[in-house]
Amino acid sequence: MAVVNKKPGSYAFKIIAYTFCLLLTVLSLFPFVIMIVNATRSSGQIQSHALSLVPGTNLAKNWSILFGRGFNPLAGFKNSLIISVCSTACNVYFSTMTAFALVAYDWKLRKPFFTLIMAVLMIPAQVTSIGFYQFMYKIHWTNSYLPLILPAIAAPTTVFFMRQYMIPSLPMEILQSARIDGAGEFRIFNQIVLPMMKPAMATQAIFSFVMSWNQLFMPQILITRMEKYTMPMMVSLLNGDAYKTEYGSVYLGLFLTIVPILIAYFLLSKYIIEGVALGGVKG
Amino acid sequence: MKTKLKGISYSKYGYLFSIPFIVAFLIFTLYPTIYTATLGFTDCKGVNGPENYHFLDKPFENFKSILENDTFRISLKNTILIWIMNFIPQISIALLLTAWFTSHSNEIRGKGFFKVVFYMPNIITAATVAILFHTLFNYPIGPVNDFLESTGLRESPYYFFTSKTACRIIVAFIQFWTWYGNTMIVLISGVLGISPDIYEAAEIDGANGVQTFFRITIPNLKTVLLYTLITSLVGGLNMFDIPFLFLNGGPDRATTTTSVFIYNQAFAGSYLYNKAAAASMIMWVIIALCSAVLFFVMRDKDQIKLEKEIKRAKKEAKLASKGGVNQWQW
Structure with a gap:
């Protein structure tokens, strides 16, 4: 009985569920589809019909207009890449080191230190930005990338994640046998612990990179020289007067700013989703 | 203790490896943080602010003036309003999708694909997303207006950027759009952490999908839900990129969030660092309170229990040994 009753209900459920999921899929992808299609159309075409799924033939012209008026995605790309790569390296390396200190050694202040990390986990850098800016201004670090890179050394979220990962997967016997073989503690960390932590480090590296690449607030207050603009800062130029009626170029510019992220996402989406599921904390 | 027994103490390496952090x-x-707090009590402002400033005679003047500041109040109201408008649909849809994607009786195909697509907006640069939506809702010619006109929903294009309500809804929608996939994935992993035995027992008892969801999934998901709520709230209180680039807080301050307010006070021409610092510290206190709640909820309960047990056992052992001695004396 129950099985017979279940059939039609389950059909209805499936239709509703798939329709809803497809709707959300359209919602997620459609803005990007419009962006890509309009990047290839001329301003005139967009003016008469802004919504179209047929690509135009104006890509080359949009490209030349875009690059002719101050928008330089290549410079933004280079600057963002420098910042993101360096800060990701700092973040992952030193967080693993801190987690190692918390897991492998028994020291007096270990517990209070971990409590401190947990306590500052949620406090975002943004609310202390005024003091941070004034401090950087005093030591002449504005318009430098150092204040965007070095704070990554103390990343509570990554430390927390690495510790959770390290506790079950780092056998203390290995450390002991390495010690017997005469390896120093620093060498043990670099040559034994780091390779073992690779999967967790990769996941954290992706998130750290994306967060650093996407951040706007800190670069916006610290960097004023145009040639040092990061990619998200470049984007705001597209909202300016230079591109007021060049609709196609604006779409193309927007597209160029997210190409690297889109490629990385589709290559690494499996790991990214897994990483979020493992407890990615919102930024 | 342990390390001493082995002869060599390694505990100094614990300190050594924590030094960089x-x-x-x-x-x-x-x-x-301390510097920001200090600046809140000074008259530091203007282009020369960083060098010369003095403490105010009335120490809480900046804090008072910020709390009485009309724009600050509006921005706090906007921040909370926009956060609520984004969070309610976000958590509802995330929960619905979680229920579907973890359902045992009705397997949905293509879960992996849907997860990847729903999460995608979250990883795209928020700055780009803000400008993209600004372009999509443009007046008089933008894809949304084109859609409204060509489907006959409206006769003339609608000027979204002059309507306070429309702009708040758009900003809230962008927030929802970028975060619901993330919330869904966190919730799904929370559900997968619930013991499958409970679900099996429910199935044997003849519970249907809806009953299982409300009686088993939701109660077991409490901690994860609270975690989502607070992380989202803290993120929402810091909302900057989207309202800042979408319309720079406009129209008429309708999408000015507290972060945009702080930025405008300090860096957009007025250089009122002291006022901005005071506003920052007010936000800092609010966020610290939120994360204190989270810290309290997320602490390792099993660990605490275990420690209590150990302490109690030690005490009992002590008492027993004392008792033993006493007995002998008795």
Whole structure:
């Protein structure tokens, strides 16, 4: 009985569920589809019909207009890449080191230190930005990338994640046998612990990179020289007067700013989703 | 204790390996925090602000003036309003999708694909997303207006950017759009952490999908839900990129969030660092309170229980040994 009753209900459920999921899929992808299609159309075409799924033939012209008026995605790309790569390296390396200190050694202040990390986990850098800016201004670090890179050394979220990962997967016997073989503690960390932590480090590296690449607030207050603009800062130029009626170029510019992220996402989406599921904390 | 028994003490390496973190934390987090707090009590403003400033005679003047500031109040109201408008649909849809994607009786195909697509907006640069939506809702010619006109929903294009309500809804929608996939994935992993035995028992008892969801999934998901709520709230209180680039807080301050307010006070021409610092510290206190709640909820309960047990056992052992002695004396 129950099985017979279940059939039609389950059909209805499936239709509703798939329709809803497809709707959300359209919602997620459609803005990007419009962006890509309009990047290839001329301003005139967009003016008469802004919504179209047929690509135009104006890509080359949009490209030349875009690059002719101050928008330089290549410079933004280079600057963002420098910042993101360096800060990701700092973040992952030193967080693993801190987690190692918390897991492998028994020291007096270990517990209070971990409590401190947990306590500052949620406090975002943004609310202390005024003091941070004034401090950087005093030591002449504005318009430098150092204040965007070095704070990554103390990343509570990554430390927390690495510790959770390290506790079950780092056998203390290995450390002991390495010690017997005469390896120093620093060498043990670099040559034994780091390779073992690779999967967790990769996941954290992706998130750290994306967060650093996407951040706007800190670069916006610290960097004023145009040639040092990061990619998200470049984007705001597209909202300016230079591109007021060049609709196609604006779409193309927007597209160029997210190409690297889109490629990385589709290559690494499996790991990214897994990483979020493992407890990615919102930024 | 343990290390001493082995003859060599390794505990100094614990300190040694924590040095980089601690140094960076002291310089880039703790010092700026204290500095911000201090600036809130001074008259530091203007282009020469960083060099010359003095403490105010009435120490809480900046805080008072910020709390009485009309724009600050509006921005706090906007921040909370936009956060609520984004969070309610976000958590509802995330929960619905979680229920579907973890359902045992009705397997949905293509879960992996849907997860990847729903999460995608979250990873795209928020700055780009803000400008993209600004372009999509443009007046008089933009894809949304084109859609409204060509489907006959409206005769003339609608000027979204002059309507306070429309702009708040758009900003809230962008927030929802970028975060629901993330919330869904966190919730799904929370559900997968619930013991399958409970679900099996429910199935044997003849519970249907809806009953299972409300009686088993939701109660077991409480901690994860609270975690989502607070992380989202803290993120929402810091909302900057989207309202800042979408319409720079406009129209008529309708999408000015507290972060945009702080930025405008300090960096957009007025250089009122002291006022901005005071506003920052007010936000800092609010966020610290939120994360204190989270810290309290997320602490390792099993660990605490275990420690209590150990303490109690030790005490009992002590008492027993004392008792033993006493007995002998008796």
